[in-house]
Amino acid sequence: MSEFKVNKTFAEINAKIRQGTAVVVTAEEMIGATKEYGPVEAARKVDVVTTGTFGIMCSSGAFLNFGHTKPRMRASKVFINDVEAYAGIAAVDCYIGVTQTREDDPLNKVFPGRFRYGGGHVIEDLVAGREVLLQTSSYGTDCYPNRSYEAKMTLKDFPDAVLLNPRNCYQNYNCAVNLSKKTIYTYMGILRPDCMNANFSTSGQLSPLLNDPLYRTIGIGTRIFLGGGIGYVIGAGTQHNPNVKRSKNGVVMGGAGTISVRGDMKGMSPKYLRGASLTGYGCSLNVGIGIPIPILNEEMARFTSVSDDEIMVPVVDYGVSYPSGEPSPPLGYVTYGQLRNGEIDVDGKKIPTSPLSSYAAAREIAETLKDWIKSGEFLLGEPQDRLPSAKFEGFED
Amino acid sequence: MASRNVLLIFKSNIMYKPVIYRLARDFDLIFNILEAKILPRREGRILLELRGDDETIEKGIKFLQDHQVVVELLADKVWREDDLCVHCGACTGLCPTEALSLSRPELKVLFDVQKCVACGMCGLVCPFGAMKDVTLFDPFAEGRAEEK
Numbered sequence: 001m002s003e004f005k006v007n008k009t010f011a012e013i014n015a016k017i018r019q020g021t022a023v024v025v026t027a028e029e030m031i032g033a034t035k036e037y038g039p040v041e042a043a044r045k046v047d048v049v050t051t052g053t054f055g056i057m058c059s060s061g062a063f064l065n066f067g068h069t070k071p072r073m074r075a076s077k078v079f080i081n082d083v084e085a086y087a088g089i090a091a092v093d094c095y096i097g098v099t100q101t102r103e104d105d106p107l108n109k110v111f112p113g114r115f116r117y118g119g120g121h122v123i124e125d126l127v128a129g130r131e132v133l134l135q136t137s138s139y140g141t142d143c144y145p146n147r148s149y150e151a152k153m154t155l156k157d158f159p160d161a162v163l164l165n166p167r168n169c170y171q172n173y174n175c176a177v178n179l180s181k182k183t184i185y186t187y188m189g190i191l192r193p194d195c196m197n198a199n200f201s202t203s204g205q206l207s208p209l210l211n212d213p214l215y216r217t218i219g220i221g222t223r224i225f226l227g228g229g230i231g232y233v234i235g236a237g238t239q240h241n242p243n244v245k246r247s248k249n250g251v252v253m254g255g256a257g258t259i260s261v262r263g264d265m266k267g268m269s270p271k272y273l274r275g276a277s278l279t280g281y282g283c284s285l286n287v288g289i290g291i292p293i294p295i296l297n298e299e300m301a302r303f304t305s306v307s308d309d310e311i312m313v314p315v316v317d318y319g320v321s322y323p324s325g326e327p328s329p330p331l332g333y334v335t336y337g338q339l340r341n342g343e344i345d346v347d348g349k350k351i352p353t354s355p356l357s358s359y360a361a362a363r364e365i366a367e368t369l370k371d372w373i374k375s376g377e378f379l380l381g382e383p384q385d386r387l388p389s390a391k392f393e394g395f396e397d
Numbered sequence: 398m399a400s401r402n403v404l405l406i407f408k409s410n411i412m413y414k415p416v417i418y419r420l421a422r423d424f425d426l427i428f429n430i431l432e433a434k435i436l437p438r439r440e441g442r443i444l445l446e447l448r449g450d451d452e453t454i455e456k457g458i459k460f461l462q463d464h465q466v467v468v469e470l471l472a473d474k475v476w477r478e479d480d481l482c483v484h485c486g487a488c489t490g491l492c493p494t495e496a497l498s499l500s501r502p503e504l505k506v507l508f509d510v511q512k513c514v515a516c517g518m519c520g521l522v523c524p525f526g527a528m529k530d531v532t533l534f535d536p537f538a539e540g541r542a543e544e545k
Contacts, residue, residue, distance in 0.1 A: 054483065056524065116526070187486050190522045197490040274483060276524035286483060286524070342489075342499070354490030358483045359504040 004297035006043040009384040010054040013047045013294050017379055022047040023304035027293075027304055027365040029213050043301040048373055048380065049293045051208040051370050052225070052365030055201050055357025056276050057287040059167035059238065062095040062265060065160040066134055066153065068092055075136040079103065080122050082382075087136070091144060095164075096122055098275075098285035108280060112185040118283025121275030123163070127156045127227065128270035152233035161265040163227055163273070167237035169289055170207030171257035172244075172313065175200040175334060175353070177346060182320030183278045185280020189356055191318055195346055198315070198353045203362035204308045204336035209257045209303045214392050215242070217293050219383025224261065225290030225369045229271040229352070231263025232381065244388040250303065250392045253312045253333065257387065261289065272365070288361060290369040294380055302395055308336035311313030316348055400448045402431070402514060403458065404474065406467035407441040416464050417443070425449065431514045439450045444471070444515060472510040474530055481527035482506060488519040488528065 016022040023046050025033060030049045034042040064085065066078075069092070078087040078094040082103045087092035098120035107113050125132055131152050140147045155161055178184050178191035179199045186348040204210065212218045222233040237258030244256035272288030295301050314330030321328050334344045339353045372378035407416075411437065420426045427448040435441040447454050458468050484505045488497045496512035497519055499505070517532035 055485075112521075190491060190518070199487070199490065274525060277520050277526065280523055284524075286485075340504075352490045354488070355475070355486040355499075355504075358485040360484040363504075 001178055004299065005040050006295075006297050008043075008047070008294070008303075010035045010294060010295050010296075010380055012074060014379045015045055017373055018376055020374070020375065020376050024048045024050060024370045026363070026370055027051045027206050027397065028363070030301070030304045031205065031307045034301055039301040039305070041300040042305070043295050043298040046295050046301065047213060049295060049304040049372070050290060050366045050369040051206055051211050052288070052290040052369065053169060053203040053207050054272065054286060054288040054361035054365060055203070055355060056187070056278070056284045057165065057168045058099055058284050060163070060165035060285050060287055061119060062126075063093065063095050063160070063162045063164050063364065064158050065093050066136075066151075067157070067159045069146055069149045069381050071146045072137065073138050073145045073149050074141055074144035075138050075149070079135045080126065081117070081132050083117070083119050083122050085119075096263075098123065099282050101283055112241050112280030114279055115277045115281070115283045116275075118275065120283050122283030123265070123285055124270050124275040126158075126161065127265055127268045127273050129154055129156075132234070136295070155266060162258075162262060163231065163265050163268065164262045165287065166260050167238075167239060167258045168261050168287060169208055169237070169291075170202065170255050171207070171213070172252050172311065173201050173255050173337055174316040174330075175313045175339060175344070176322075177315060177331070177351070178319040179265075179314055179317040179321075184319060185278070186318050187281050187284075188318060189354065190279065193319070195351055197348060198339075198344055198346070198351050199356055200313060200336075200339045200353060201356040202336075203357055203359055204311055204340070204361070205306060206362045206366055208289060208293075210251060210311060211308060212291075212293050212300070213246070213252060213303055213306075214389045215257060215387040216300065216303075216389075217296065217383070218259065218291055220385040221381045221383050221385055223379065223381035224263075224292075225288070225365055226261055226263035226268070227265070227288055228269030229263055229265070229267030230378070231261050233259045233383075234262045235260045236387040240388065242388050246392075247310070247312055248396060249306060249310055251306055253313055254314045254330075259387070261325070272361070286358075290365040292369060292378075292380055294374060299395070309387040310339055311336045313339065315344070367391045398448055399451045399454055400446060401454055402444065402446050402471040402511070404469045404471055405443045405445055405455060406469070407443070408465065408467070409438055409440055411465050412441040414464070416461065416466060417445070419460065420447070420457050424431075424453050424460065426453055428455045432516075446514075449461075471513060471515055475510060475513050475515055476529050477508045478527050478529055481525045483525060485520050487524065491518040491522055493518070
């Protein structure tokens, strides 16, 4: 019935992981394995490919329950270290978003603003075990009479702390340049005028969704490395769009798929959740994510062996075109191979490139996840539902 | 030929004396002014690259000190807090002297302080505040430097 020569199931791979006999490699190592053995043999040998990424991921935040107070309180305003958390949820629940700035922050009034502390930094402080100041206020009710409450707390004092990110792990992204005449300060870093430098994000050949471009194995319920602890994919992220133009290898040629993730903050580490300050732009959080991809068949072996040279990235002008919101074609396409080499060619001009997401940390995450799986502790979560995907005609040969 | 980047601080009592030209005339040193700022009646600061052989550079620095110029090696002032660096590389494309670069194949950010000219770009772009005292003309940086 199946068109594949190799057919494995999640259950079979999990049985091997439990026995400690599963073969696990990183997405970097899989490139060589598939080249050496061919996709069919590589699919027979390798059970799981691990991926990793560590970049600035806006659309992240944490649900915090700070516990009932005496007398009881139904908080309507919540601040943690002067950063406001959304409190319109329940009595002592709130959601702190990573881009929320501190109350007294001068923002961009003195341009470019530095945005030294925000929601992302609160999350980093919490997972680092540092003390934070919680301040809440309310209007008081018969059942919740308390009108204000203040406490110094650490993560262990919160009954529940859950990282819940509506959109992470963008599958591919833009390479940003600036064609205007002045330096600009963006979420893609500082871009000098007249296309003098180019910035890019994502970990390319190690990036989770670039190794499963059609979301064949990553879906609702996938168990992942999240911020140094364990988390789950809980659905497609906001702005998930599988219908972006794809290369012949099925890989998207621009920002496309996204995932929403959730995990218990109490198992996480400040090494992989780092508050970020983007000059002139705002606050955010660097999130470390690693996703294991089961090699169910030779097609998954092909997908996971994608290399930087085979992933196309659109070059986009953040000086005029992007801020305008008007649809316009990219200035051109480059590969992650070229971007990693430190120089690209735009309209015949050579310009230096900088990554914004840490490849070194992505590698560490993929290696850590590999160790977890090899130790038999980390089993694969079989998706209960798929993410919206696109048609793929299959590899040509 | 050796090269050293130094910060010269001219206190108000000497700030209008011609001194630097003698590095070339008396010591045959090549000097290159990277940045300079004069705060009238308070002090002057010059970021200077000195080129020559090691011994002559030392003699030149001694000469400046004898003339009451405060000389600080840039390499002793500018630093990276390594624990804060996540090795993303955001700084590497903006660094004008390649003091910050990505190693290959490790793709970790290297900081060669000898090449740094304290332009301050890395301090502006680093999302984690890992680059310290990278602007010598920032009044807050001055305060910190004097506390040490």
